Amino acid sequence: MRNFNLIPIYLIDMKKLFYTLLITFLASNFLFAQLEPGSTAPDFTITDLDGNTHNLYDILDQGKPVLLDLFATWCGPCWTFAETGVFDQFDELYGANGNNSAFTMAIESDPSTSISELTSSALGDWTTVIHYPLANDDQIGDTYSLEFYPTIYLICPDRRVQEIGQGPAGGSGYWTVESLAQEVFVNTCPAPVEGLNAMMQSYDSELVSCGGGKIEPIVTIMNMGTEEMTSCSIQTIIAGDVINSYSWTGSLSTFDSDQITLPEIPANTSNVSFNLVMDGDLESSDDIIDIEIEFATESHAYIHVEFNADYYPGETSWDIRNSNGSVVFQSSYQDGNADQWNGGGPDADMTHNHFTELSEGCYTFNAYDSFGDGQTGYSGSGAGADGSIVVTDGNGNELLFISGNWGSDLLLILRLLMVLELKKF
Incomplete structure (x- = not known):
């Protein structure tokens, strides 16, 4: 959209907002873009x-x-x-x-x-x-x-x-x-506890299981007390049972932290807790973290990406990446010269169909919009309509649908494990 009278002045204008979807059949979660309260701040x-x-x-x-x-x-x-x-x-x-x-x-x-x-x-x-x-x-x-x-x-x-x-x-x-x-x-931001206080700060490993036999948990512990932290144990708890107890030794001053790789857990684990145990710990409420792990669902190996362009197709592109992060399928679209923002052109307001066959495995679908408003239709002169991206598999199952201003509102996650008998489009 380029009618600035209709855009709140605080609307984000970001060069590379993206939707990531860990592709799977018809399973979706909507997450708001802002960082979750209480989550770990990214370093910079x-x-x-x-x-x-x-x-x-x-x-x-x-x-x-x-x-x-x-x-x-x-x-x-x-x-x-x-x-x-x-x-x-x-x-x-x-x-x-x-x-x-x-x-x-x-x-x-x-x-x-x-x-x-x-x-x-x-x-x-x-x-x-x-x-x-x-x-x-x-x-x-x-x-x-x-x-x-x-x-x-x-x-x-x-x-x-x-x-x-x-x-x-x-x-x-x-x-x-x-x-x-x-x-x-x-x-x-309360002050550290006077004395000993260990905290289970975060879980830093995968939250989606997409095949494979094991998940390698990674957690971060932090000293939230005024006394030095030198040892503790970290319990891995599944279905109420402690399946592993990892002994940690080191030296952490107040606010110091350490990232720890724990023994592997089965890939079919849906709920797991990590509990920190330390002698003399004065505060137990920050010792445990509960994690829910989601699973990939089997789906078709043939993929159809239907890209319905808005008036500014050159702003939007997408790709599919394999589990190594390599691009295996992608497309971008041509700018026009109908206005100062490169609107119009041969790709504008058109439907573009893309087909591919992917081998068995896990993939991410990423859509990018350089202006930050997704595929919001141009309304300055009444021309154009909201664009959309629709991803379906060879059986016609809809894996993804996004339209309009997806550039600043939410993150859509889908998961796909492609192993079914193939049916070509």
Whole structure:
């Protein structure tokens, strides 16, 4: 869509939003794009406008919570929030120039805008309203699954992330320094336990079983106490039974973590728990993590991709990748020259059919849109309609259907194990 009067100014404009589907027959999950509350924040290294390099995990390992303001230079609500000065005031008290107990950073996250717009945007010079670390990065939007601008994340030293918005939940105003400090240091990022406290931080291995005999679990443990952590055991629990107990030894100071590869579990496991056991542990509520593993379902080896183009087909492409990540089938479409955004052309508003036969195995289907609005129909002059992508197998089973603005709303996951008797199209 190019009728900007109909697009909220906080709508994401991201270069490479993608749908990933671990292909399987008619089994689907819809996941919102934003990071799940309490999930592990992805690490990143970024250089700010002053040339200083910052690594997220290095900052968190110092025990500092991180406030991350992801904005776009054209975003009015982003500018209005920056003008309040509350993050500047918070940084003065708790940042490097204050007691150095927290870190605040703003990142211009729209890949379609250049770094020069930070000082020359239509809204104003962003360097005059943001005086804490300010950077421009084209990849952070993908990394942090942006759905809208502004997005403000609070990341705790245990690496858990929470979207906190521009003001307290249930309130009608912006943060104040006092309410923000309460949110950061008390409500969301509590201090470590005085004494011994081990935490099962995350499960870092596969969540979809697509054939094969075993799954290799990987977990991360963290010291959330003030005393050094030197040993523990990690139990793997299936159907209420402890099937493995892994002994860990090492040295973890407060907020330090270690990623551990555990003994394999059967590939047909649907529910598994990992329980951390440590002598003298003062807090048991963070010792266990429950994981649900989903399964591939058998389906047909012949695949039909029906691509119904919108008015801007050159923005959209797709591919199918095997379990090694290699592209085995793909297509892209031709730009037009009907307007300044390369609309129209021979592929616009047309149906394109693609057929392939895949060997037995697991695959991912990925669709990309460089503008970030999926296949939203052009409405500026009334021309065009929403596009769509429909994936079916040789038996006519619909594996995927996406249409309209799929570029910022959800992630669709499907799974496919292709082993059935073939029936050609």
